[in-house]
Each structure stands twice: as structure tokens, then as C-alpha cells.
Amino acid sequence: MKKTLILGGGIGGIVAANALKKAMGSSMQVTVVDREPNHYFSSSFPLLMIGERKASKITRDLKQLERKKIKVLRSEVIKLDLPGHRVTTDEGDLDYDYLIISLGVEYHQETVPGFSEFALNAYDFNDVIKTNQRLSSFSSGQIVFFISSLPYKCPPAPYEMMFLLDQFFRQRGLRHKVKLTIVTPDFSPEPLASPKVGQSVRKMLNEKNIEIITEAKVLRVEKNALILDHGTKIPADLLLGVAPHWTPEVLRNTDLVDNSGFVDVNLRTLETCYPSVYAIGDATAIRLPVIGAYAPKAGAFAHAQAVVVAKNIISLSKGLKPRFFYKGKGMCMMNTGFGRARYSTVHYYKKPQPYITLLRPTRLAYWAKVAFEKYWFKRWF
Ligand SMILES: Cc1cc2nc3c(=O)[nH]c(=O)nc-3n(C[C@H](O)[C@H](O)[C@H](O)COP(=O)(O)OP(=O)(O)OC[C@H]3O[C@@H](n4cnc5c(N)ncnc54)[C@H](O)[C@@H]3O)c2cc1C
16 A cells, blocks of 8 residues: 655645545555644634634644544654655654655744744734734724745735724724734735736725835834834834744755755646655745746645645556646635625746736625635535
8 A cells, every 4th residue: 555644734735635535545545744733724814813713613623634534643743864765753753655745834933033022923823813812902002014024925914914904993993093004025015916916905005094114124023113124113002923934944954945945846746856755835945937936825826736746646656647737826815804805816837927816805705715714624624
């Protein structure tokens, strides 16, 4: 029996495990390793922040996958011996015929002085719950949301969070007492997209009276302020930040990564420099054709990559040639508040430039996002 080992039970890992097990049944052993007991559906963190989702609704015990005969091991991946087809975890060693790495990124608040003491990490499940608690007693003052550094995953998510904060305070009749500011190192929202997309996000921020500060370099966080270079000090009563993130330590200690620290892969097959070893999702270093910039990181892409890798492993294990290719396509919905969302399609391998659209806010896109959340748990758990 062939063995596929999947490192990471996040978006990419869950999709790959399900696709492989469904197609291969008892002829393949599929094992998912994750340090966390749970799978967290981060697309819904913005709704969790404003109290429109309960933590339990967007969390699943990874052990539920065992009902589908997928093995689940809760442990820390410590070392990869790729020539020896072996992975060391804190529960022991595991061998494999095929390896799928979907370990995502790790947050490094400690690299921004004052972050851990004075700000909450807007991308972290537990800090999002704390943010929700802070919001319930927040009646006036300034909220500053800052992106510490590039790259950061899901480029629309910080804007989605701002639009939902706007909704939260309007619904409580407090909006006129709360100043909202977003601070980004980018020159524009969603800079990989056409200038039209950036302008339309700026227009929405403007209409909702949300201040945006671009090309900002965050130096440190203080008790009630964000300090940028050139000594700019932005006062804040609540600081929400996206912490710097990069690949987990265990990957950076291998020769899988390029000089950006992310895993180098074949753009179409997601295979690494080691045969039968694939990497998908946020941990990968996918460069766009022509312009050479790194591709945006999002669950939609991890999902599509997982399907391609799973199908090719199925072919290989049956003695067939791999014939499925990742096309750099995805779609997402960005909530804009009050039951509306903006639908976005992305084709980032398109030459000479990536193709990214962002439609106007509609109720349909909002309900499509709600439906996708339901589909996610029903389909994969
Ligand atoms: C607030 C927010 C909103 C978002 N909204 C959207 C959206 O609307 N649409 C969209 O497409 N994307 C969205 N994303 C992005 C999306 O969540 C990620 O791109 C996606 O989760 C990446 O999948 P992955 O499998 O690469 O990594 P992950 O889903 O992060 O999974 C990685 C897993 O690896 C585990 N792990 C890491 N290191 C180790 C180790 N050493 N040992 C054991 N286990 C380890 C982690 O515990 C984790 O479970 C959002 C993200 C955030 C934070």
C-alpha cells in the first residue's frame, strides 16, 4: 500500500487528504500531521471579530477526518529528511511514498518591537476572539489596523476587516465617535491588480470614512500609538496588526526554500526539487510570469493546488503519467459590510500581467461567501 504524508491540516492539507482518500480508498494510506488539534476556517475570522460567527462554528476537530479513514496525527513536524523519505515529528519518525507540504506560514510578532505587548494579531484565531471582546466595550476612540510587512496572506482580508468594523460601529450608533485607520506598506490596496481595483477599494474606504496610510514602514508599537519611520506617530486606543509572516522554521532549515525563504516549486505541478515531494499553499514561492513578483497567498489557491497535486499522485500511484496542471486561477469574496460582498476573480499566470477583477458589492456575493463556508465543512469534514 502506498503512503501519502500530508504536513499541515489547514486549507491545502484538508483538501488534498480528502481528494486522495476518496479516490484511492484502502489502496493508499493518507496521514495528516498538524500541531493543532483543530482546523480553523480563517476566511470567517473577520465575521468572528465582529461577533457574527461563534468560534465553534468555524472550527473542526481534525480527528473527525478519521471517520473517512484518514489518519490524523497531532504533533509538531521537527525535521525533514527528504533524500531518506522520512519526516521527524515529536511523536516519532514517519516515512512516505509521496509527501505534500502544506504548512502555511508562521507569525513573528517578536520582530516588531511592542507588537506582542500592545497590539492584537488580526490574523490569529485567539487574538481575533480577544478583539471581539475588546470591541464589545469600545465606545469611542481610534482603531489602527496595520500591516507590518510584505508579503502577507489574503491581501483583501485587512480591508474586509475595516469594512466590517465600520458596519459594527454604525449598527451601534457609535461610528461618529470611532476613527478607523488602516496602515499598509503597499503603495495601494491590492497592488498586483490593475490601478482601477486599487482606486475602487480606496473609494470605498473614503465613502466609509476610513483613513488609509500607504507606503508605511512600521518601526514599533507603543502603548497607545503606532510608530512609523520618519518619526510619524499615530495615536491609537486599539491596535490590530498583521504580524510579519514567513514559512515555518522546519522548512527554512531545508534546501527546499528560495532566498525569500518560501518553498520553490514547479509552477504547474507544485513539485519541489525532490521527486514525489510537493508543496502547496502559503508556504510556496510562486513567481508570476513576466513581472516576476510573488503570487498572492490565499486559501483559494491552496485549494486549487491541493486538487492538482492529489490528482497527479493518484495517477502516479496507478503507474500513469501526471497530467494535471495548476493554472494560477482562483476567486474570492470580500465582505464589505451590511450583507454585501465584492466578488473577485484572479488569473495570476496570465501574461503579460495577472488578471484580477473586483466587482461592485452585491448581496449575491455575500450569500455566495456564506454558502462557501457551509460547503467547506460539509464537504471536507
Ligand atoms: C483573516 C483571514 C481571512 C482570510 N480570508 C480568506 C478568504 O476569504 N479567501 C481565501 O482564499 N483565503 C483567505 N485567507 C487566507 C487563507 O486562510 C490561507 O491562504 C490558507 O489557509 C493557506 O492554506 P495552507 O494550507 O497553505 O496553510 P494553513 O491553512 O495555514 O495550514 C497550515 C497548517 O500547518 C500547521 N503547521 C505549521 N507548522 C507546523 C509544524 N511545524 N508542525 C505541525 N503543524 C504545523 C498549522 O498548524 C496549520 O494548521 C484568509 C486568511 C486570514 C488570516
